[in-house]
Amino acid sequence: MNQRRRGGSSRQLPIAPPLGGGRFLFILILVALAAIVLIGRITLLQVIDRPFLQSQGDARTLRHEVIPSHRGMITDRNGEPLAISTPVVTLWANPQELPSDGIQRVMLAQALGMSLDDLESRVARYENREFMYLRRQMTPEAAQRILDLRTPGVYQQREYKRYYPAGEVAAQLLGVTNVDDIGQEGLELAYQPFLAGHPGQRRVLKDRRGRLVRELGIISDAQPGGELSLAIDQRIQYMAYRELRAAVAENEADGGVLVTMDARTGEVLAMANLPSYNPNNRAGLDPRGLRNQALVDVFEPGSVMKPLAMAAILESGVVDRDVVVDTSPGWMRIDQFTIRDIRNYGELDLPGILEKSSNIGMSKLTLQLDDTTVWEKYNQLGFGQSPGTGFPGESTGSLPAPVRWSRSERAALSYGYGLSVSAIQLASAYTALANGGMRMPPSLLRLSEPPQGIPAIDPSVADDLLDILETSVGPNSGGRRARVEGYRVGGKTGTVRKTGLQGYAENAYRSVFAGIAPISDPRIVTVVMIDHPRAGQFYGGAVAAPVFSSVTGNALRLLDVPPDYEVE
Incomplete structure (x- = not known):
């Protein structure tokens, strides 16, 4: 039995030979090089490329938005309005963000007052772009009903629309503006620079979907157009x-x-x-x-x-x-x-x-x-x-x-x-x-x-x-x-x-x-x-x-x- 014990005790696990000095040094150098590369990369990103990366990040989050200017009013000689600008909402969409779900698209088309086929054909035309108009110059109430659907990829833009209280009575004298509120005929065209004013700019923070997160400040205030007082009564x-x-x-x-x-x-x-x-x-x-x-x-x-x-x-x-x-x-x-x-x-x-x-x-x-x-x-x-x-x-x-x-x-x-x-x-x-x-x-x-x-x-x-x-x-x-x-x-x-x-x-x-x-x-x-x-x-x-x-x-x-x- 003693012999069996001795025989059994003689079987031992192999022991790895100690790491030679050359191999240890090699691994140490590899670790050091990796640390140096990592530190260099961090330095490159945080110091050398920082302005570029910051600008690219800002470009994806910071926006300079135009503040539309209020077109000047046209009045008669007694101050009665003949042409005024009223606030409206324009709805636009990013076709690449619109949902593919058929029910959501049907609800959006119905809210916009168009058929599903019309909406689908419009989306198809702009599928490779990030912007398309859905409906321009809507009343804020009508636009809000569509926005309440919370359809992904649908956004709003504030604008102004020209309204003429006198209608056809003074149409040829006053003229008209186009959908972008730019004078096309009559006095609206003749006094376009005076009436138009100057738009302003603001800096805003938006998320990746283009939604407003925070307003960061006004760069320049919008200057409203001048008021034109006509001779007519x-x-x-x-x-x-x-x-x-x-x-x-x-x-x-x-x-x-x-x-x-x-x-x-x-x-x-x-x-x-x-x-x-x-x-x-x-x-x-x-x-x-x-x-x-x-x-x-x-x-x-x-x-x-x-x-x-x-x-x-x-x-x-x-x-x-x-x-x-x-x-x-x-x-x-x-x-x-x-x-x-x-x-x-x-x-x-x-x-x-x-x-x-x-x-x-x-x-x-x-x-x-x-x-x-x-x-x-x-x-x-x-x-x-x-x-x-x-x-x-x-x-x-x-x-x-x-x-x-x-x-x-x-x-x-x-x-x-x-x-x-x-x-x-x-x-x-x-x-x-x-x-x-x-x-x-x-x-x-x-x-x-x-x-x-x-x-x-x-x-x-x-x-x-x-x-x-x-x-x-x-x-x-x-x-x-x-x-x-x-x-x-x-x-x-x-x-x-x-x-x-x-x-x-x-x-x-x-x-x-x-x-x-x-x-x-x-x-x-x-x-x-x-x-x-x-x-x-x-x-x-x-x-x-x-x-x-x-x-x-x-x-x-x-x-x-x-x-x-x-x-x-």
Whole structure:
């Protein structure tokens, strides 16, 4: 047994030989090198590459967001809003983050008011991008209902949307902005830099899904746009548009224009155009409604130019103020052209020539003058020149230079043919008659003080013509429908044949009236043009004069102008 114990005890486990000095040193060097590499890497990341890595990290978490600026408001002369910007919400999405779950997509599509197929096709188009619009310029309440679904990948963006309280009443004057709140037409375009303001910037912290975690500070504040105060009076504007629309409908016309101007300052108190459109809902927009015809379009004015041509005749000194002209037999031949009156008026004095609107009388007087006399007067009154309102696309009209004019061309100029004018130019010219010979340039903006007028007509001649214009709307005249109860008014009718591809059309006319009120102390000038009335009547006295009467009477009362006499 002792031997077995000895034999068993002799079996022992092998013992590893001790680590040699060379191997131990090798392992130690490896550990040291690893530590050195690790320390070097840490140093590289924390010291050398720190700015780059910090910027990359910030780029994925820190954002510089634009703070939208509030577009300036447009008001009428009394501070009533005509164009305002209201806060809205735009919803956008990251297509790569949108859920693939069909139920969530169906709920999102229904909330957006679109079909699932439309949503899927839109997501498919932008699947390789990180941004797409879902719905722009929603009310905050409607947008919140969609955000409450908490659909991954759907975000909001604060914006502003332009709203026009007056709707179609002043659409062509104000113009419109696009979906990015940038002016595209009218005064919105003309004063875009002034109205737009300057957006600001803020620094924010967002998570990897683009959600706001914390606002870190404002880099620069948003600067709101300036407020634009127009010359128009919203009360007169509404009334002018209403009366113009009624006249266009009653006479089955293609459209119409009305301009009411302050005779003392040139400020435009009303500017109505038809056809029009609703700038708040442009679905089914008629492109014709975009044009501000009062400033952009021109037309041959016809007989409304006769008082202005008569100013040139009286100032020339060639014709006595008490002259009598024989217009018999009601027609005359000049340069193989025949000039006619409606009938044979016989002998007419100067008031009679305007009251009867005699082309023969005006032609005979004009042909006694120098070749350029009437042209020079029209030039002084601003025809053939820019009105200077700053409105985009405003027309200069056409006043042909007096080079080799024939006698028939000189005669035609005196009764309003052979030139083209805009409604705003015509109204501005009539301020010279209403303002003692001083023409007031038109202004679409409210003026802080009356401007300096432009001398255009001799003051005594202007006063004489005011009295003559009053007789032109007398009880037995063609302009009698322009009369206003309680006020002395004056004006001139015009009926102009429209031009076509083959010259003057046979049965297409423009009906025009230009007038001043009150004659005792002129305050306003109004020009009315109805385009192509088809209901039977087409003379300016029958179609345009009643619009002048209604608008002028109401405007004088709104402006608290005292009446000239009591009305029973």
